[in-house]
Amino acid sequence: xxxxxxxxxxxxxxxxxxxxxxxxxxxxxxxxxxxxxxxxxxxxxxxxxxxxxxxxxxxxxxxxxxxxxxxxxxxxxxxxxxxxxxxxxxxxxxxxxxxxxxxxxxxxxxxxxxxxxxxxxxxxxxxxxxxxxxxxxxxxxxxxxxxxxxxxxxxxxxxxxxxxxxxxxxxxxxxxxxxxxxxxxxxxxxxxxxxxxxxxxxxxxxxxxxxxxxxxxxx
Ligand code: C5P
Numbered sequence: 025x026x027x028x029x030x031x032x033x034x035x036x037x038x039x040x041x042x043x044x045x046x047x048x049x050x051x052x053x054x055x056x057x058x059x060x061x062x063x064x065x066x067x068x069x070x071x072x073x074x075x076x077x078x079x080x081x082x083x084x085x086x087x088x089x090x091x092x093x094x095x096x097x098x099x100x101x102x103x104x105x106x107x108x109x110x111x112x113x114x115x116x117x118x119x120x121x122x123x124x125x126x127x128x129x130x131x132x133x134x135x136x137x138x139x140x141x142x143x144x145x146x147x148x149x150x151x152x153x154x155x156x157x158x159x160x161x162x163x164x165x166x167x168x169x170x171x172x173x174x175x176x177x178x179x180x181x182x183x184x185x186x187x188x189x190x191x192x193x194x195x196x197x198x199x200x201x202x203x204x205x206x207x208x209x210x211x212x213x214x215x216x217x218x219x220x221x222x223x224x225x226x227x228x229x230x231x232x233x234x235x236x237x238x239x240x241x242x243x
Pocket of ligand 1: 058059151152153154
């Protein structure tokens with residue numbers, strides 16, 4: 025097929041989804057937030073007390089999980105078995121567990137399969153940790169995003185504070201650092217830059233500047 029895939033990977037809270045959404049809007053591509061899928065799986069595992077050492081339970085759980093995206097207004101709306109969970113998956117109880125659950129082999133196999141299906145015939149932009157390396161190694165455009173960890177924590181803090189007045193900057197900083205550690209050191213498809221990915225450090229870049237940078241590499 026001759027559809028175009030743009031893969032965006034990088035550390036936690038680097039602004040991947042902000043850039044991906046802006047690009048999708050500009051190019052009229054479909055945007056897929058792969059992190060939301062892992063978060064929804066984590067939410068299901070938490071709610072159902074899945075024993076992470078029990079492979080049978082994990083396989084059963086994955087068979088019972090049905091995820092769907094609804095792209096209204098380029099916001100990610102994800103449903104878990106027809107329940108809208110877009111807000112709940114952003115909460116700290118999910119953020120605290122998601123990287124552990126995303127490191128499980130069966131979880132990755134199931135998600136990658138669904139992700140590859142979504143990119144089969146449509147022009148899409150997908151962001152995550154292993155999109156340019158594992159999910160779409162042949163993506164025409166690959167970006168690898170990074171930014172100063174303090175700036176990243178501050179951005180996420182501002183985002184979460186309105187709905188989580190109790191949250192602290194320190195708690196968020198620690199969560200990001202911990203997830204980055206887990207995501208880069210896990211055995212299966214660790215976060216790493218694909219050799220052909222363009223590095224985008226957005227510490228000092230506005231969203232518009234990032235969009236222009238990305239577009240200049242897509243033309
Ligand atoms: O992108 P986001 O921060 O929402 O992702 C949440 C978590 O999901 C990441 O910290 C990572 O553990 C996992 N993830 C992954 N592979 C992806 C996307 C996300 O392992 N492609």
